Amino acid sequence: MEIPKQYDPKQAEQNHYERWEKLGFFAPEVNRDEHAPVFSIAIPPPNVTGSLHLGHALQHTMMDVLTRYKRMCGYRTLWLPGMDHAGISTQLMVTRELKKEGLTRHDLGREKFIERVWKWKKESGGQITRQMRREGASVDWSREKFTMDEDLARAVREVFVRLYEDGMIYRGNRIVNWCPNDQTVLSDLEVLKDPQPGKLYYLRYPAKNGEGGVTVATTRPETMLGDTAVAVNPNDERYRELVGSTLLLPLTGREIPVVADEFVDAEFGTGAVKVTPAHDPNDYDMGQRHDLAQIVVIDVHAKMTNEAGADFAGLDRYKARAKVVERFAELGLLEKIVDYEFSISKCERCKTVIEPLISTQWFMRMDELRDLALELMAREKKPRFVPEVPYEKVYTNWLENLRDWTISRQLWWGHQIPAWYTKDGEIIVARSEEEARAKAGTNELTQDQDVLDTWFSAALWPFSTLGWPEQTKDLETFYPTSVLITGRDIIFLWVSRMVMMGRKFMSREPFADVFINGTILDVHGQRMSKTKMNGIDPLEVFEKYGVDATRLKLASVGSTDIRWNDKQVESYRNFANKIWNAARFCLLNSEGATINPEILNTSGPELALHDRWILSRLNKTARDVREALAGYQFHEAVQTLYHFFWDDFCDWYIELTKSDVTAEESTAQRDQARVRLITVLEQALRLLHPFMPYITEDLWQRLPGAHESLLHEAYRGAAPTIMLAAYPEGKASLIDENAEWEMQAVIDLISRVRNIRSEMNIKPSEPVPVLIGSPDEKLRSMFLANAGQIRRLVRASEVSINAQLDAPRASARAVLAGSAEVAVPLAGLIDFAQERQRLGKEKEKLAAEGSKLKAQLANPQFAERAPEEKVNEVRARIADIAQRTAQLEQTVENLQ
């Protein structure tokens, strides 16, 4: 058989995915058992403009691990893929593209522009699906969705209409976050707060009679042109007299009142605040309280309006700022300018400084929806956050302080708001234009030009993708989904909104569990971002180390943040190579053998120790991996598998079977050993498959008898694939603690002898005799049964086992657990001083451990209060140490 010595991931990654997909293994229909339990995941839809980054690969790996695992457990599994239309960024990308052609979207017109976006989406979206196929994601492509698909659009309109009819969606004129660059309103969550150094300007507003007046402090002097009051705290003695008086607003000649408002912090600045209701959210509120006029001095392009006065009209806001300051200086009204650090609001997408503006927009009232979500958590503790701390609290705290959501956006790309206006300005909200006409009783309607926030449609994702509002079979089967795996940055933007919408329209939470994955940082601990250019393309990592190795590293990230270092993937690449070579060994020695699952079901004294032991290890590993995955402990699962495959299977089991398996002649012993070896390997590959789909499938396909070995019964009749093989169960009945103890004794013995060889500088090629002494007859017969293995693994010329250790004086010795001793006669090789030193070191170690334990036991409180089994454990360990120390002393004496 042709098997290269080195694992080549590219070769293994080549053909399997296509076959899996073509044969329909990813679709839930592959499962023939109609009573099968269901497992479903709706993918967090990636942004169609982007390409996938490591964070996506991380989440996809975790979702794929769970999906493949559950599928192998016989669940009817659906991992539903799809993409998000990402209104603002997509429109931005296409606008940029147009700009290169010297066009604006207005040149094309709405319809043509949207056509253009669809064309662009096809290309960009294709990139994402290619990447996902490369990752090995076992998503059901036949159910792929896009938030702008007609059926999802229908769900959006349905939700909008129902919420409107319930009075939960309304249109209103309020102050909002406006991005002057994107020309659209943004919700609070799409605004970044960026702390940066700035200036605080102290401006004096004279009293009406030209005397005195008040000094205010502001970071935005240009807004003074729109001031309609100055506010002070009602309890502020300094200004008590002034409340109710009138000031003369410089540069405008406008008379404005001094009002008292609790909001004002007397400690800050001068204690007096200029009030610009049209351009500041707080001032807006104050304006409402005091019935102040709203004077709009800045327009949607962040330029000064005519209202700002002839001197300023048309100026950019920052130029206007400079000019205002200059004028104040000229008038002697600029008291001072101090350095001041404050947070500035920026557009999350384009980083343009937000301009708060008064604008007519659509809003969603959140109080009722919020209560639904909070109730769900309070009563049923749903959804279950993993890790619970701190995310459950983060989630509920945010909900408690939730404010209304601005859902309209001044974009063309997105779900156009299903609201129409009659000539008289009446609002008709309907599912379609026809319905609107019928409702209005006229055909003369114009539809609202705005679209909905992308997150509006995303909030419906878990049920809109399954066919809602139709009562489809899929909806009935797969909702609620089993788990959501996502980053902590969208708990508010997305997770909470899905819960509210799911609760409102499906009466149930959209997912049972929410697993919040850790964030991948760069080597310096910085978040990866486009602007910092420190992102890593997963495809590059795949190229370098292979998909399976990368997946293993990603799966081991878990829920804590990690600093990414390519080097760390290397050890998993080495692991893949180890798997490859272990399989290579098994395959090269598999002639005459076929996988036989029967041997997995029974263990007993008729089996060799290592055979009982590996069955025990295999079942324990399966059990531990299952437990780890049940609690989303991906890291734990990876560690368990890594340790089992490399340490248990490769380092010990293969080594222990070598002598049998590599025999030239076909004997029953050889062939049975071969059957056991490849059968255990096949089980190990199954255990690894959810994490490393390519290499495991590739090797599995080569194993003799794999095609005939049992798929999970739910998949009877399906084409052979490890994907549908039953995941090892982890049977308690096959966990054999006695075999594990005995095997450990053998391993310890071998390790001690190897240690002696190494410390004594005995050449690895030099055979030495090994003498074992133990009064324990059972132990002796156990060593005897494994003497051949021991001899091979320590390169012994002979292994002799006696009740008494009868070794020449010139021997290196070691003490083992269970009152056993081992000696390696080293006539002419031994350096007595060195040997005494070596034993002395060992004695010190024992003494240190022993005195620690004795002190613990000597404490009367310990015996009294600690559980009995702990106390017994300590007693046993002390006894063991005492015995070993005594033997060591004897050994040292023999050396004198």
Place this chain on the structure above:
RNA sequence: AGGCACGUACGUCAAUGGUAGACGGCUUCCCUUACAAGGAAGAGGUUGGGGGUUCGAGUCCCUCCGUGCCUACCA
């Protein structure tokens, strides 16, 4: 400003209140016919400092130092 996390080997990270581990790196030896992307044997830790609870603390509590993240309407 508040809230929350984190600080463990040289590095990156693990450890239901019960013997502090893994991987990489490092030292020595070995190309032993599955694998040098490997094998064998080692070195390396008063778990950031201090205090407390407990029979027992990396783990729970307090405090200080350091580092991140989130939330917020101080102009």
